[in-house]
Amino acid sequence: MTPAAERITSPAAERTTSPAELDAIAERARRASAALVGTPAAARARWLSAAADDLDAAADELVELADRETSLGRPRLPGELARTTAQLRLFAEAILEGSYIEATIDHADPAAVPPHGDLRRMLRPLGPVGVFGASNFPFAFSIAGGDTASALAAGCPVIVKAHPAHPLLSHRTAEIVDAALTAARAPAGTFAMIEGRDAGTALVTHPAVRAIGFTGSLHGGRALFDLAAGRPDPIPFYGELSALNPVLITSAALEARAAELAEGLVGSFTLGAGQFCTKPGVVLVPRASGFADRVGAVLGAGANASADASTSAGPRMLSAAIASGYGDGVQALTAHPSVRVVAGGAAQASAAAADGRASVALFETAAATVLADPDALLVECFGPAALVIEYDDRAQALAVLGAIGGSLTATLHAEPGEPVDDVVAAMTAIAGRVLFAGWPTGVAVTWSQQHGGPWPATTSIHTSVGVTALRRFLRPVAYQDAPDPLLPPELREANPLGIPRRVDGALTLD
Amino acid sequence: MTPAAERITSPAAERTTSPAELDAIAERARRASAALVGTPAAARARWLSAAADDLDAAADELVELADRETSLGRPRLPGELARTTAQLRLFAEAILEGSYIEATIDHADPAAVPPHGDLRRMLRPLGPVGVFGASNFPFAFSIAGGDTASALAAGCPVIVKAHPAHPLLSHRTAEIVDAALTAARAPAGTFAMIEGRDAGTALVTHPAVRAIGFTGSLHGGRALFDLAAGRPDPIPFYGELSALNPVLITSAALEARAAELAEGLVGSFTLGAGQFCTKPGVVLVPRASGFADRVGAVLGAGANASADASTSAGPRMLSAAIASGYGDGVQALTAHPSVRVVAGGAAQASAAAADGRASVALFETAAATVLADPDALLVECFGPAALVIEYDDRAQALAVLGAIGGSLTATLHAEPGEPVDDVVAAMTAIAGRVLFAGWPTGVAVTWSQQHGGPWPATTSIHTSVGVTALRRFLRPVAYQDAPDPLLPPELREANPLGIPRRVDGALTLD
DSSP states (O other), rough: OOOGGGGOGGGGGOOOOOOOHHHHHHHHHHHHHHHHHSSOOHHHHHHHHHHHHHHHHHHHHHHHHHHHHHHHOOHHHHHHHHHHHHHHHHHHHHHHOOOOGEEEEEETTTOOOOOOOEEEEEEOOOEEEEEEOSSTTTTSTTTTTTHHHHHHTTTTOOOEEOOTTSHHHHHHHHHHHHHHHHHHTOOTTTTEEEOHHHHHHHHHHHHHHOOEEEOOOOEEEEEHHHHHSSSSSSSOOEEOOOOOOOOEOOOOHHHHHHHHHHHHHHHHHHHGOOOOOOOOEEEEETTOOOHHHHHHHHTTTTTTGOOOOSSSSOOOOOOHHHHHHHHHHHHHHHHTTTEEEEEHHHHHHHHHOOOOOOOOOEEEEHHHHHHHHHHHHSSSSSSSEEEEEESHHHHHHHHHHHHHHHHEEEEEEEOOOOOHHHHHHHHHEEEEOOOOOSSSSOOOSSSTOOOOOOOTSSSSSOSEEEEEEGGGGGGEEEEEEEEEGGSOOOGSTTTTTOOOEEEETTEEOO | OOOGGGGOOOGGOOOOOOOHHHHHHHHHHHHHHHHHHHHHHHHHHHHHHHHHHHHHHTTHHHHHHHHHHHOOOOOOOOOOOOOOHHHHHHHHHHHHHHHGGOOOEEEOOOOOEEEEEEOEEEEEEOOOOOEEEOOOTTTTTSSSSSHHHHHHHOOOOOEEOOOOOOOHHHHHHHHHHHHHHHHOOTTSSSEEEEOOOHHHHHHOOOOOOOOOEEEEEEHHHHHHHHHHSSSSSSEEEEEEEOOOOOOOOOOOHHHHHHHHHHHHHHHHHHHGGGGTTOOOOOEEEEEEEEEHHHHHHHHHHOOSGGGGGTTSSSOOSSSSHHHHHHHHHHHHHHHHHTTTTEEEOOHHHHHHHTTTTTEEEEEEEEHHHHHHHHHSSOOOOOOOOEEEEESSSSHHHHHHHHHHEEEHHHHEEOOOOOOOOOHHHHHHHHHHEEEESSSOOOOOOOOOOOOTTTTTTTTTSSSSGGGGGGGGGGEEEEESSSOOOSSSEEEEOTTTTTOOEEETTEOOOO
């Protein structure tokens, strides 16, 4: 961690891309878009790999910059950069494999009802994509993060709005990506960075932009979603906004491993000062389980260096605004008449917030209280706070899950063989990812990842992490009775790229 | 066709589902939704087949009702019913095949960057879906049409708002579908019909409803889209709204087969009184080609019974509002100082509209005129009208395609071997389906169909026709480290359903 005095305030933090600059950038992106439609996946895979290689080569410099601007430290930052470059390479691998474009061929069938000609369908890039970098992942959800990687992989030019919390890192990352893409012969205009709140707003309403990827707050995300939906030509807004990430622990699990669960929970909800979209904010436990006090004891013992509840000298948060918002959230829970403060609380949080720091807070209440006052109690508190909710019985616990609504994750801790079908069904109904072990912080970048869930977790039915994030930036086009040479290679009869396709209804691997 | 005097005005046309009735219907749908999540695809396939069988069995009665209410006649109506029941059966087949749920398994990998546990992902139903029936397809885009079929196939309960243009047919179709589903043991609340404009509005904003399928006008669709996006919890609105469906004919094609092209165009733009969302509304031809007059001659010769431009006694339109709107559109084009009326025109259209009928109209103008006044000239005129646009050269023709923007289809008539890559690229950029022969009316129901395109053709990146229409009503859920028995069968290690899956990155057919 970097002491406050050493934190940098770069002139770059003040910069705003002007409307004229944005127009020029968008026009270049529009022209690049026309060139990108025709680029082979192999070319785009090379660009992504080149960007990954050059970012890895600059790891020392980038991690140093990131730490100066975010205080996230080691091993987090080198790990996040490695995850980010692995992500670029995974998208390269996925587009080479080829099934992401969903090539589908139906030969002419005069006997069908109704009869039809030769129809061939694949996904094509949407066009220029606007991406908003997030404060809490300076690499993985920022300039060269998942939205950028998936949009480029899909064949869409990217205009990324840098988050003001890490301007120098953003600039340097963008320089490296731009140089890598240029050296790998991506069309001019394939990638650009902009800065400033007004430029971000203008990006969402710019006629050349065909979709937006966003990770951030419910308030800010909703405002931009409304702008995107309110355009003369509405565009998709893929926002990942807010989540409570409930955890439910059964009596049997508590009996078997309460100490381990308490340690695990503390590790997860205080990780990175609780500034993860997958932070477990709500923990459902049986009534009179004593679990909250056990967790409080773990916090009091200072088992986790970043979870010291006894002082305001907690970890620096990502921005003054986040620290202030976190302080307000802790204050509201502390002030609630039916909530017990187990650790931390308003006084510590206020003192910490004034210094831009986080103070760990743990609260406890009853499920009946939550059900009576969901709007006050079921609110994301972005920072190292968690609310333990004691339930009387399974039905009440399920009611709380229902009241929580959309979430990125839901986690169940039960013992093998316990009847939990009802909990799994309730969790599946509200979450994008249901965990049966461990804790929700930590989002693997794989083919099967789902990082998204019902509103307000996300604004769409897609994911922002994992290979299928590609789908957000593609739209289908069908070709009817096309001469073979005029078809994209993916749809030509001979399947020159050797990709998986569906032919006359049957999936083929080639 | 049915004379005006025999047209029915049922008391049902006046009915409006009350707010209390809608609440009760939505609550039943919400409960059915919880049951549907767990139903096997095989069960849902049986429901769809049962509905198809019972609708086919009632074909005579349904076609008779449809003709009384729409005047669409034979062979159109029996054909449309057959297409509708074939569509129900195709979705049944698709969900049995199983790849629509995109089952994906990544086994735990401690060597990955970052390491990850066991992750398994599939698509799950969104929940209750609201469907708006269209006036122009009383079967295929109505009570038991594509939106209903795809939502039920996906495992979502459906609440369909009947179009007031065919209330008796809607009632009878809904009765048959509901009885078939009930007999096939679908959960109560899986299907319901509502009526009335206010009930439709309330459906879009009802908390229980998770998505909307809509086919209709740009004006009405935009209003409902705004309601869906403006909810406290925005939901996806899948609307198919408006399209010009441009056709481009090269000099070589005209030299080779002008007469055939003129006959084909007349057949397509006057089909069903031009009341198709895929009606070719704009035809680009080389300057001084004489093509418009050739088409006018076909119309004048009365080669097509429904295309008689010499009288106002054309076919009855679907509703008085549509006839009136068509009359206004023809009037506006007639009044434009740089547009030549080739056939029909304001006087005939007004007289016909007053009688609820359509009068065929053909116009001609120059590409330069269109580019100078696109807002007046590039407007969908829903009915049997087309605008022939003469272009000076390829670049000007491409500029007109660009100005047209999003469309359901784009059709190219060229000769074999002509260099048309630039036209294909321009058409791919604006349309969901690009045709190289024939005419855009007629939308096959297949795996590779794409019925949707950039705004204003549709409000989403999905299709409303074809197997992938399913994707609109599904959202992904990932299970992390789940015990095998707690997983849905689609994701269990042994693949008991034998469906195609992606395992550790590799597609497998089982």
